[in-house]
Amino acid sequence: MTKGEVLAKLNEIAQEVFEDDELILKENTVASDVDGWDSLTHLQLISDIEDEFKIKFLMGEIQGFANVGELVNTIINHVEGN
Amino acid sequence: MFTFKELKKHSKTIVPGKEYRLAVLGNCATQFLATSIKGFARKENINLEIFDTDYNQIDSQLIDKCSEVYAFDPDFILLYISTDKIYEEFMDMELIERSAFAVKYMEKITYYWNLICKNSHARILQMNFSEIDDKIIGNYSCKTNISFTFQIRELNYLLQHSMMERKEVLPIDLLSIQINLGIKKFYDPALYYNAKMAISIQTLPYVAKAVIDVVKATLGKLKKCVVLDLDNTLWGGVIGDDGIGNIEIGELGRGHAFTDFQRWLKQLKDRGILLAVCSKNNEDTAKEPFINHEEMILKLTDISIFVANWNDKASNIKYIQTALNLGMDSLVFLDDNTFERNLVRSIIPEIEVPELPEDPAQYLSFIQECNLFEAASYSDEDQNRTKQYQSEFERNKLQQEFESIDDYLNSLNMVAEVQPFDPVRYSRIAQLTQRSNQFNLRTIRYTEDEIERIANDSNYVTLYYTLRDKFGDHGLISVVILKKQSADVLFIDTWLMSCRVLKRGMEEFIINKLVGVAEGMGYSEILAEYIPTPKNSMVKDIYTTMGFEMMKENHYKLEVATYKEKCTYIKEEQKND
Missing domain, CATH: 3.40.50.1000 (HAD superfamily/HAD-like)
Known part of the structure; x- marks a missing residue:
């Protein structure tokens, strides 16, 4: 999977979780840029990503993403590791 | 089952009707659970408002008479003491105290109940305890009272007995949800360590359902x-x-x-x-x-x-x-x-x-x-x-x-096929003549060989009927054998039908078609007979119902020219071969 494909999929998931059809995530987007991205919705996002990509994040990864780009890279690593 | 996502969406819908109030108190993170319960209630058309207390506030909320929970004036208080949290308390205890863990904990829960009764009219929804497969002494844990396995089971046992004495306390059987889902689905360790949630996201809807099932019962929405x-x-x-x-x-x-x-x-x-x-x-x-x-x-x-x-x-x-x-x-x-x-x-x-x-x-x-x-x-x-x-x-x-069920029958899009007997169907046709007892006018049994002979005999007219509707195909469900008695008279030697397709217009369709075929071949009269058996009384009057004239007991006649086509919602399959 390419970065672009992962980002596109992630964007769909995020639109649903944050209930915003116009939300566009970029690699440098951080949580504070997005309305409603708090510790709880973050967990829902993580859970939905895990279901969608059929991966499981490590405990330490879940709270440690600096920005969306890092999240995308971690997803790719897990998908390729499967 | 619904997903958490669906329940979350539903929690924002508005439902009319009397408002009920439920407060959630837990020693673990309960925000998602509260959202799920609210969503589930609204899916069930119950106008339920939820107050979710912050993490681990049970004691302070219940002791303080002016707390937010009491001020919310709840009809229900959900007490959710998660096994994972008390497991940690258990492990921090001195070994010597552990054998009394369940008894002590039950005292604590009773204390909570007493506080609620004193300060609120709410019914208590008490979650029982899921299990942790602790294995500290392996299988031997089951007979060792200082093990968590032993104590958590005892706690559930004590809880059952204590609840019997308290009619304001209603159980929520969390343990049964864990058993049904399996521990791997029920619990997500990463979620627990990151967010103090003691059940996985996919478990939430099941717990919400259990809570709402109980709430519904208290509101009198019961099956009787x-x-x-x-x-x-x-x-x-x-x-x-x-x-x-x-x-x-x-x-x-x-x-x-x-x-x-x-x-x-x-x-x-x-x-x-x-x-x-x-x-x-x-x-x-x-x-x-x-x-x-x-x-x-x-x-x-x-x-x-x-x-x-x-x-x-x-x-x-x-x-x-x-x-x-x-x-x-x-x-x-x-x-x-x-x-x-x-x-x-x-x-x-x-x-x-x-x-x-x-x-x-x-x-x-x-x-x-x-x-x-x-x-x-x-x-x-x-x-x-x-x-x-x-x-x-x-x-x-x-x-x-x-x-009248006409509208329903019409909506079924029923289609029947009518054909003379063909070789691939001989065995099914013979089987039906041997097995049908109820809708069978003369109960004549035929072997496969006899069916083949009849099919090839120009003194007989044979028909089989199939039926399908929008829900599925019922296959070959009726058999008619007509015997030529003279140049213009046919006799219904056999008419049987599977009871599965009774009363949906198939009987009418069969006779319409039968009369049509007879007319097309130039016959002017159809004779019929009903031979009573202990099992076929359901069809004893069918020929009169279909417009035949009774000649003498159990013998009937129809003038083809006077036949009025019966109303039916079944269409004939149009073959274009």
């Missing part, structure tokens, strides 16, 4: 009666065709599954749920197993109302409901037949119609999983209910009223 089909629901096979010696019931083979299903239904009756029978059968035939089959668990005395006739089931259920004087939404209808289930659902939307699995082996576990029979109390009076209703029923036997 199960309406049962007989053939292939209570026993394997068709009593009218197979006879009492051949239906499947008992401890052997497939019969065992039906027996256990009956055992469970009997339990249901013993605890106060009424059982009614609604079957397409002759009444005597339908009752025979209940009276004479030794291995039947259910007896006639277990049944509040027994309705067996050839009317459509929706009308019969309305009759049962009126006779028992129950709300339609307190009825559950169990039937193996998809057609009947859909008919009843479409005419009576309020009734609960579980989608019974195809395999009877699955009936029992499926119906258990549905959890349809909640209660908010239990008393000895519940046990006597069946008797009360039986005598009530004897007093006011009502006239049955039948509603």
Whole structure:
């Protein structure tokens, strides 16, 4: 999977979780840029990503993403590791 | 089951009606659970407001008379003490104290209950304890009272007994959810360590359902009666065709599954749920197993109302409901037949119609999983209910009223195929002549060879009929054999039909087509005969109903020219070959 494909999929998931059809995530987007991205919705996002990509994040990864780009890279690593 | 996402969306919808208030108190993170419960309530059209307390606030919220929980004035307080959290408390204890852990914890819970009773009118929804497979002393943990395994099981045991003494406390059986889902699905360690959530996101809807099931019961939304089909629901096979010696019931083979299903239904009756029978059968035939089959668990005395006739089931259920004087939404209808289930659902939307699995082996576990029979109390009076209703029923036997089901039949898009016998069908046709007992006018049995001979004999006109509708294909369901008696007279040697497709216009379609074929071949008269057997009384008047004239008892005649085509919603398959 390419970065672009992962980002596109992630964007769909995020639109649903944050209930915003116009939300566009970029690699440098951080949580504070997005309305409603708090510790709880973050967990829902993580859970939905895990279901969608059929991966499981490590405990330490879940709270440690600096920005969306890092999240995308971690997803790719897990998908390729499967 | 719904997903958490769906419930979250629903939690924002608005539902009219009286508002109820529920406060969630937990020693773990409960925000997602609160959202799920709210969403589930609204899916069930219950206007439930939720107050979710912050993490680990049980003591302070309950002790302080002016706390947010009491100020919220809840109708329900959900107490959720998660096993994972108390497991940590347990491990921090001195070894010597551990053997008293369950007793001590039960005291603490009782203390919470007392506080709530003092400061609130709320009912307490008490979550029981899921388990952790601690294995500190391996399997030996089960007999060692300083192990967590031993203590958590004891705690559940103590909880059960303590709740029996408190009518304001209602259990939420979290442990059963864990058992059903399995520990790997039930619990997500990463979620626990990151967010202190003691159940996984996919478990949330199940817990929400359990909570709402209990809330509904306290609001009086209860199931009170199960309406049962007989053939292939209570026993394997068709009593009218197979006879009492051949239906499947008992401890052997497939019969065992039906027996256990009956055992469970009997339990249901013993605890106060009424059982009614609604079957397409002759009444005597339908009752025979209940009276004479030794291995039947259910007896006639277990049944509040027994309705067996050839009317459509929706009308019969309305009759049962009126006779028992129950709300339609307190009825559950169990039937193996998809057609009947859909008919009843479409005419009576309020009734609960579980989608019974195809395999009877699955009936029992499926119906258990549905959890349809909640209660908010239990008393000895519940046990006597069946008797009360039986005598009530004897007093006011009502006239049955039948509603038109034309709209429903029309919506089924029924299509039938009509063809002369062809070789690939010989064996099915012969089998039907040998097995059909109820809808069979002369009950003449034919072998496959005889069917082949008849098909090739120019003195006979043969027809078979198939039927399918939008729910599926019923296959070859009717056979007609016409014998030429003279140049312009045909005799109906055989007419039989599968009872599965009764009363949906197939009878009319068959005769319309039969008369059409006869007319096309230049015949002016059709003769018919009904030969009574112990099993075929359901068709004794069918020829008169279809417009034949009675010559003498059981002998009929139709002038083709005077025949008026019968109304039917079945269309003929147009073959373009």
